[in-house]
Amino acid sequence: MSDQILLATRKGLFRLVRGGGGWRIDGPSFLGTPTMVTEVDQRDGTVYAGLGHGHFGPKMHRSRDGGVTFEEVATPALADGEDASVKGLWSLATDPRHEAGVWCGTTPGALFHSKNGGESWELVRSLWDHPTRKDWFGGGTDHPALHSIEVDPRDPNHVMLGVSCAGVWETRDGGDSWSSIGTGLFADYMPPEQAKEPVVQDPHLIRICDADPDVVWMQHHNGVFRSVDAGHSWSLCESVDPSVFGFAIASDPTNREVAWTVPGVSDDMRVAVDGAICVSRTEDGGRSWTALRNGLPQEHAYDITYRHALDVSADGQRLCFGTIAGNVWISEDRGGSWLTIGQTLPMVHSVEFF
Amino acid sequence: MPRVEFTAHLRRHLDVKDADVSGDTVRAALDAVFAVQPKLRGYVLDDTGALRHHMVVFIDGDQIVDRVGLTDPVIASSTVHVLQALSGG
Numbered sequence: 001m002s003d004q005i006l007l008a009t010r011k012g013l014f015r016l017v018r019g020g021g022g023w024r025i026d027g028p029s030f031l032g033t034p035t036m037v038t039e040v041d042q043r044d045g046t047v048y049a050g051l052g053h054g055h056f057g058p059k060m061h062r063s064r065d066g067g068v069t070f071e072e073v074a075t076p077a078l079a080d081g082e083d084a085s086v087k088g089l090w091s092l093a094t095d096p097r098h099e100a101g102v103w104c105g106t107t108p109g110a111l112f113h114s115k116n117g118g119e120s121w122e123l124v125r126s127l128w129d130h131p132t133r134k135d136w137f138g139g140g141t142d143h144p145a146l147h148s149i150e151v152d153p154r155d156p157n158h159v160m161l162g163v164s165c166a167g168v169w170e171t172r173d174g175g176d177s178w179s180s181i182g183t184g185l186f187a188d189y190m191p192p193e194q195a196k197e198p199v200v201q202d203p204h205l206i207r208i209c210d211a212d213p214d215v216v217w218m219q220h221h222n223g224v225f226r227s228v229d230a231g232h233s234w235s236l237c238e239s240v241d242p243s244v245f246g247f248a249i250a251s252d253p254t255n256r257e258v259a260w261t262v263p264g265v266s267d268d269m270r271v272a273v274d275g276a277i278c279v280s281r282t283e284d285g286g287r288s289w290t291a292l293r294n295g296l297p298q299e300h301a302y303d304i305t306y307r308h309a310l311d312v313s314a315d316g317q318r319l320c321f322g323t324i325a326g327n328v329w330i331s332e333d334r335g336g337s338w339l340t341i342g343q344t345l346p347m348v349h350s351v352e353f354f
Numbered sequence: 355m356p357r358v359e360f361t362a363h364l365r366r367h368l369d370v371k372d373a374d375v376s377g378d379t380v381r382a383a384l385d386a387v388f389a390v391q392p393k394l395r396g397y398v399l400d401d402t403g404a405l406r407h408h409m410v411v412f413i414d415g416d417q418i419v420d421r422v423g424l425t426d427p428v429i430a431s432s433t434v435h436v437l438q439a440l441s442g443g
Contacts, residue, residue, distance in 0.1 A: 053367075053397075054408060054438075055363070055406065055408045055409055055438035055439065056364070056367065056396075056397040056398075056406065056409075056438075057396065057397065057400060057406055059367075059396070059397075072367075072393070075396060077396065077401040078401040078402070079401070080401075080402065080403055082401065082402065083402070084401070084402070085400035085401035085402050085404075086400075086401055
């Protein structure tokens with residue numbers, strides 16, 4: 001059972017810790033500094049935190065004591081001579097091929113790799129130099145955002161990426177080569193001729209199922225999709241209650257049929273549906289969805305949950321999500337009921353159980 | 355020698371020291387500082403070597419013109435102030 005959660009917010013990094021008296025809020029680290037994303041290497045407990053200083057740019061930090069104290073390590077950067085600069089750190093993932101291996105996704109769509117726990121980073125040139133990259137574009141950000149890095153637990157050379165907006169990318173050789181994949185996705189924001197092109201898709205988040213990594217869930221700009229062939233083809237989930245729009249999605253690590261989203265109204269109305277917060281859950285592979293509301297505010301609530309701000313524990317029992325309004329809730333019964341953890345916290349960027 | 359002074363806000367994150375350095379452009383003066391304090395570079399400049407979007411540099415009270423090349427001239431009596439812009443707050 002996961003008893004700790006990292007909560008990365010607009011004003012620092014908090015830890016939610018479950019003790020004898022229930023959940024408490026520890027920290028923050030980096031008070032006043034936007035903390036964008038975290039990654040816990042489950043093998044040794046090393047914590048990585050990607051910061052986004054308003055003035056001083058992105059910076060990477062690392063903790064060896066479970067997120068209590070941090071040291072600054074190297075920050076992924078493009079080399080002199082490139083026409084771009086790393087604007088933000090958007091995603092992190094452990095690379096189990098190396099003792100201290102880490103992947104890092106950024107805006108403007110660059111993927112980096114470290115073999116030494118962030119002491120140094122190498123740009124993944126095979127993706128950066130891909131001929132299609134000139135056609136990638138920003139979705140919600142000025143530049144393409146590489147927000148999802150999903151490593152296949154069966155084969156660490158198989159990695160899937162999600163980019164807003166460049167769709168889904170796959171490597172089977174540890175990053176030496178990349179392919180744009182994803183039939184069945186559609187983009188209503190594009191002209192009809194291009195709506196089904198894989199490289200124009202806007203996956204808001206991609207999450208594989210650890211129990212069956214061929215099953216992949218996606219909250220897309222235009223709906224919720226599920227794949228059963230490792231992201232090559234996708235089926236639309238048509239009956240997400242109360243809305244197909246959102247940013248976050250969580251995949252039950254123990255059950256290929258179960259996933260959760262946090263719905264909003266639509267892309268041109270980014271607020272909670274009917275002024276009420278809910279989490280939507282499917283238990284039948286996306287065919288039917290139930291809005292879970294027990295313990296969540298049901299009037300005059302307008303919160304949106306960012307893409308990284310919903311997570312599920314490794315046993316599939318606990319969920320946590322946080323919103324742009326600084327509300328944070330935890331469920332210990334798979335979403336059936338929710339405990340309020342904070343109502344005055346800073347805007348939540350990401351949530352991670354560990 | 356030109357003097358380079360940094361916003362005190364940087365001291366929350368780094369052990370930053372103001373410095374008297376040689377150099378006849380902003381670039382040369384900053385490079386001289388970064389040679390001694392390498393971690394500071396990424397806080398002031400972006401990956402391309404341009405001034406970060408929400409940072410500003412003044413020479414004797416005048417904001418520099420060339421934020422990319424940092425070619426604005428400095429002289430021995432110049433004071434270079436490296437500050438954060440209000441736009442990034």
